[in-house]
Amino acid sequence: MTTEISKAFLDHGIRFDIPKNAVGITGVDHVGMAVHDPLKSGKFVEQVLGGTEVYRAGWDAEDIKLGRPQHIFYHVGTTLLEIAKPKDDKSYPDTTTLEPQPHFAFGTTAEGLLKFADHLKAQGVPFDGPRSHRGMSACSVYFRDLDGNNLEVTTWEKVPEDKVTPMGGPFGFPVWPELLHNWTPRD
DSSP states (O other), X not given: OOOXXXXXHHTTHHHHOOOOOTTOOOSOOOEEEEOSOHHHHHHHHHHTTOOXXXXXXXXXXXXHHHTOOOEEEEEETTEEXXXXXXXXXXXXXXXXXXXXXXXXXXXXXXXXXXXXXXXXXXXXXXXXXXXXXXXXXXXEEEEEOTTOOEEEEEESSOOOGGGOEESSGGGOOOOGGGGOXXXXXXX
């Protein structure tokens, strides 16, 4: 195993050149995030992330009898995102941490990243970025959802340098607690 950054990774060559998995796994089927109010958080997914609802469960009498949590699946680009109210009503993200982990990252183009930053600004959602990543061609915008889940939109395409802040050193890192907000859905 190597710890050096390969030229192919720097140029995002191996990022999209997917090797065959030895045990037959094809990828992530879906990503699940804990939310307090799936209906309000669903509006965030639709209006901020451009998600399209696919399936919901946990509201009818039979699901309630079975103890099925309230959850909704959305397509956000090629990613299937599940938002769910935890049954223990405790398993939410730590909104005080500076740690970026865990986080959920969605892909876009360089142009899409800049448009998305403008979209967040128009939505009143605080964000950090676009930020360049040392040692690779990725550039990202960081923000949080209503419940404090760490989110990222990233591109592996070249973003104009005058639109980007480097990551680390004198430029710092995203300060996650400053990215909390009380976004309100449009009607």
